Amino acid sequence: MINEIVIISGKGGTGKTSLTASIIPYFNDLVIADCDVDAPDLNILIQGDTVEEKDFIGFQRPIINYDKCNYCGLCHTSCNFNAISEDIIINESACEGCKVCEYVCPTNAITMHDTVIGKIFHRKTVFGPMIDARLIPGEESSGKLVAEVRKLAREVAYKENRNTIIIDGSPGIACNVISAITGVSKAIIVTEPTISGLHDLKKVVHLIKMFSVEAKVIINKYDLSLSKAKEIKKYLDLMGIETILEIPFDIEIVNSISNLQIPSTTNIPFFTSKKWFEFIEYLRK
Amino acid sequence: MKIAISSLENNENSKVSDRFARTEYFVIYDHEALSFTSIENTAKSAGSGAGGKAVKILGDLGIDIVLVPELGPKALEALEAFEIKSYQYPREKTVREVLYLYFEKKLPELLISTSKGRH
Amino acid sequence: MKIAILSGKGGTGKTTLSVNLFSYLNKATLIDTDVEEPNSHLFLKGETIKEEGVFKKYPLVNDDLCNYCGKCSDFCNFNAIIPAKKKVLVFQDLCHDCGGCALVCPTDAISYIDKEIGKIIYKQIDKNKLFLYGNLTVGEISGVKIIETLKKSTQNEELLLIDSPPGTSCSTVAAIDGADYCIICAEPTPFGLSDMKMVVELLRADNQNFGVVVNKSNLGNDDIFKYLENEKIELLERIKFDREFASILADGKLLINHSEYFKNKMANIARKVLGDKYDQ
The missing domain is CATH 3.30.70.20 (Alpha-Beta Plaits)
Structure with a gap:
């Protein structure tokens, strides 16, 4: 059975795409699906070559x-x-x-x-095939486009005998997010220690519970507010959801993205920590 | 009695699908005629509500039983309304194998939802 | 005057900009149209003066009149209505409320009833400041109807600020519809630039007037500034990233009450977009 992992965040700007990119180099039987069709940014870092480009009706x-x-x-x-x-x-x-x-x-x-309503891209990357899409600005039905990206990613996985699909989801809780999380093996929610981060996390957790998906949470930039991070962890404990990682704010992460480098492939200390490798192991299982 | 099985290809030796509403084909076994036929699943490309649509297609064909990997809540509700019984098969088998399992009464009947639907 | 504040990418500081600009002005109304994940209310303390439900309709089938002809099901593009053996199934959450099934029904068996999809909350912040936000119920597929209701309820306000949903989808279009000016809140990273370009594409296709506030302007690189210059897009203001700001925001406090630097930035933006009529 294919191991489908989705990375989502209720709130935008929590570092979801940077984290998704950071996970990718650790898999060798991967199909990448960028389902953030409103803001498809993964390829900026992954830099795949476009093999095919087609309109999506x-x-x-x-x-x-x-x-x-x-x-x-x-x-x-x-x-x-x-x-x-x-x-x-x-x-x-x-x-x-x-x-x-x-x-x-x-x-x-x-x-x-x-x-x-959008364009779908098949790309070849050094980490494996990638499917991503771009919604024409102002269009609706991004949920449909997301479903199509996931379907194509599955087809590629079957055809090429690849066992993992990593999905970069979109922020929010509407149809596009629902399309991204249904039927996945694992969901990773990326949040940040702000009042908005916690608020939006609660809504996503509610959604995850409705769809009975196994979910774990990453608190990114946790040291920007230790008190909020603690409050988030307390909430997650109460909901029976594990906080699997806490990533410190590091200006080098922002810099690596500005230099179009995947953060985990640079020499940022966090990405050599035991916690990080344990997290990767969890994803592989 | 007619039994429909969601499958990846259009014959009884094909692998079963890991999806119901968006499966590629349904292979249909007619227990009176002892014959296999198949239909392409036109519900698979539905933007929303593929579960209900797939069930309607099967209901209109007079199917009595479906063998499935899992069902969304909408598909299950629709199956009940069409008076079609559903049984869950294990993955990675062929259509013929799951049919034998069904006749050996080794497949559990689905009464509550095992998965949630998509929009 | 209607000013929309938007961003392609989430987390650029759109809500921070909206609530602080709103708080800086001497008289204004703010609506938070990010109904999937509304956040403005976390920063604005005030009394809730009204709450109203937003409803959509879904079909109800009269079994006595229905002849199970299946025309409703054939017409429905969303697979929301399916006639089975002894009853007609209606999937409320799939229904788009287009009214088609009742139109095609030959026996007039279909009527419509209301379903609440979310709420609009009215808050009085002080005597010159009204704030409204919408909240979409979890599991509902679209918040456009709530956004339209928010806009309708505030269409006659003298100065309206619209905190828009992130991205460039149909919700964003609904939120900025009818705006006189749009402020894009962006950040100077490759992701930020890419997402901002999509917003610019959207606004240009819509013939909107707009300018850009670059937030966290000391992070990332210069590409965004070069882009703005080449495209002749007005740079309204640069706001730096500061750890201190992050911890003030984390607690839900307003930056203008804690930082002169930030307050001055709001004053500049207000003057550039509105003139000095609404100065504090």
């Missing part, structure tokens, strides 16, 4: 044939998403592709057409 959207339209306004009044204005102009970013407008149009002026 998320759903169908209406197109109006104005020669046939008699401006009766039925599509406008029937649309529950306010995606068609009074003067019969479609607001694409509001449309959810339900096709009610096509159905109600008395003159058959509306037809549904495939809509590209």
Whole structure:
């Protein structure tokens, strides 16, 4: 069975992608899936070569044939998403592709057409194949795009007999995150010792419990507020979730990313610690 | 009696799938005709609600029993509504093997959810 | 005047900027539209004056009228309604509330009932300051409806600050819709720059006026400043990273009350974007 590991964080900017990148060099039978389709940054560090690039069709959207339209306004009044204005102009970013407008149009002026909502990339990296995607800014249905990235990563894993998939998830708790965590073997939640970090962690933990996923937590930059870090640990104890790592703030981590180096491959002391290697062992199991 | 098995390919010697709603194929065994057929699972590409859709496809075909790796809560609810019984098979077997296991009454029936669904 | 504060990448300091700028101004309304993970309320102390639910509708099937024809299921793009043998299944969380199933039903068996998907909380911070935030219920798929309700409830405010969700998805578009000016909060790392470019792409496609605040400006490298110069994008302010700031923020305190440096930065941003009308 494939070992699928997802790295998520309720709050953005906690160091999720830097951590994901830091784990990758320790696996040799890996497929990498960057599911943070709003902010796909993993490849900035991993620097894979693009093997294939293709459009992803998320759903169908209406197109109006104005020669046939008699401006009766039925599509406008029937649309529950306010995606068609009074003067019969479609607001694409509001449309959810339900096709009610096509159905109600008395003159058959509306037809549904495939809509590209993002791009999917197959890349070759020194650590193994990688699938990532980019949502077109302003598009919806990032959940679908995430599901597609995971599906492709699984296909590659089956085909090439690779036993581990590492998934860089997205922040938040909506459909894109739900798509990223369903059916994984392990979830690693990255948080930070701030009032926002704790607040968002609670929501993610709630989500994880709903989906019965095995989860452990990393407190990144824990020494920026020892008291908050302690509060987070206390909360996690109460929830029966292990704090598997506490990573100190180190300006060298930021610097390594600025130099496009994976933090764990530079000589930052933390990444030679026993705790770090125990964590990698846990992921491998 | 018709039994559907989620599988990676379209014949009885294929490996079973580790997913139900988004499996590639369903191999269908007809116990009266003693024959195997298969269908491609069109629910697999659904943006959301693949579980319910897959069950509807099977329900419309008059399936009585499904053999599955796991089920989401929606698929299970739908199976119950279509009066289709579900049994869980172990991974890494072939369609034929899990069918034998079923007739030997070695597969547990699924009554509560074993996994959660995706959107 | 509506000012949206946004960031491609999470954790750049968008909420810090929003709550401190809001607190600096003498009169303003702030809405936190990051309904998946709202944080502004953690920094703003005030009395809750109102709470209202946000609802979406989902179909209810009258079994006596239904003839199990399956037309609703064929129409539904989201697989939210499926007629089985003796009942019609409705999966509430898959339903997008488009109204299609009732439209196609030949026997008028479908009506709609409300389901709460989240809440909007109103807080009075002081007599000139109103603050609203939305909170999406865990497990719900989309917060756009809550964002739209937040915007509607505050459409006539004289000065509205909008703390937007991170990223460039549909929620962000809903949050910045109708804004007069957008402030991007970015950080000078390769990730920060890449994510900011996606926001710039979004704002340019939307013909929005915008400027950039570079937070943690002493970390990372210079690429972001070069990019802003080449693209002729206004750099509103640079704010340094300071361990001291991190520990003040960790406790949920407002930086303007603890740092003259930070307060001056807010004053500069306010003057550049709003003139001096709203100065403290």
